[in-house]
Amino acid sequence: MVNEPSRLSAQDWARAALEAIAKGGLAAVAVEPLARTLGVTKGSFYAHYRTRDELVAAALTEWTRSHGADGLSWYADIADPEQRLRELVTAVVQAVQPLAPSVHLSLLGDRNDPRVRDAVRQVNQARLEVLTQTYRELGLSPERAASRARVAYAAILGLMHLAQTDPDGTDPAVLADEATAAFLPRA
Known part of the structure; x- marks a missing residue:
């Protein structure tokens, strides 16, 4: 079942990006693979972020806050x-x-x-x-x-x-x- 884009928050995307970073560094943060992992379309991403760089910045901010x-x-x-x-x-x-x-x-x-x-x-x-x-x-x-x-x-x-x-x-x-x-x- 595919989640509705509105059900995922910007923080959900940032956390998914952190998981990708843990597995493969910044290069692993890519919108399409993250959307597949989260079970959504790329449209969900664009509801929260304009660019991949914004997502990377949000993920690093989340990591800095939580760690x-x-x-x-x-x-x-x-x-x-x-x-x-x-x-x-x-x-x-x-x-x-x-x-x-x-x-x-x-x-x-x-x-x-x-x-x-x-x-x-x-x-x-x-x-x-x-x-x-x-x-x-x-x-x-x-x-x-x-x-x-x-x-x-x-x-x-x-x-x-x-x-x-x-x-x-x-x-x-x-x-x-x-x-x-x-x-x-x-x-």
């Missing part, structure tokens, strides 16, 4: 910094399914596109701010907190990459516990 400051607000509200760190790491490790595509990692292949560079910068900045604040609350100086946040974030991105490329890797719960233990400052 940047807005998406992290729940974690930032966790009062105990050790628990916050544990929840962040667990969410990353357990949410990424083996061999599942990642928008973040796929966007790195398009990092020369200024829109992508800006979106990745915004998401990275929001994530680093939460991690830096967490390490400050765990007792590290501002400089050490910022450095530790960068190292932890680099490791988290590495864990995302491993989860995508190593289907026989360690159990996600065990990996989350080990990563959290490694990321916590020692007394």
Whole structure:
């Protein structure tokens, strides 16, 4: 059954574009294949966007919102910094399914596109701010907190990459516990 164009929102199209980006980068965002995936005609697309570039911009805005400051607000509200760190790491490790595509990692292949560079910068900045604040609350100086946040974030991105490329890797719960233990400052 084909959905009526009016039933799909601009956000539905943006989310479909994000799924395409995760699987194949910006080049995978094409109106006809997305319309087929969504079960609609191209007319549905044009009811919301004038151009593919508008859709790409909307998809990047959605990703920045959902994976940047807005998406992290729940974690930032966790009062105990050790628990916050544990929840962040667990969410990353357990949410990424083996061999599942990642928008973040796929966007790195398009990092020369200024829109992508800006979106990745915004998401990275929001994530680093939460991690830096967490390490400050765990007792590290501002400089050490910022450095530790960068190292932890680099490791988290590495864990995302491993989860995508190593289907026989360690159990996600065990990996989350080990990563959290490694990321916590020692007394």
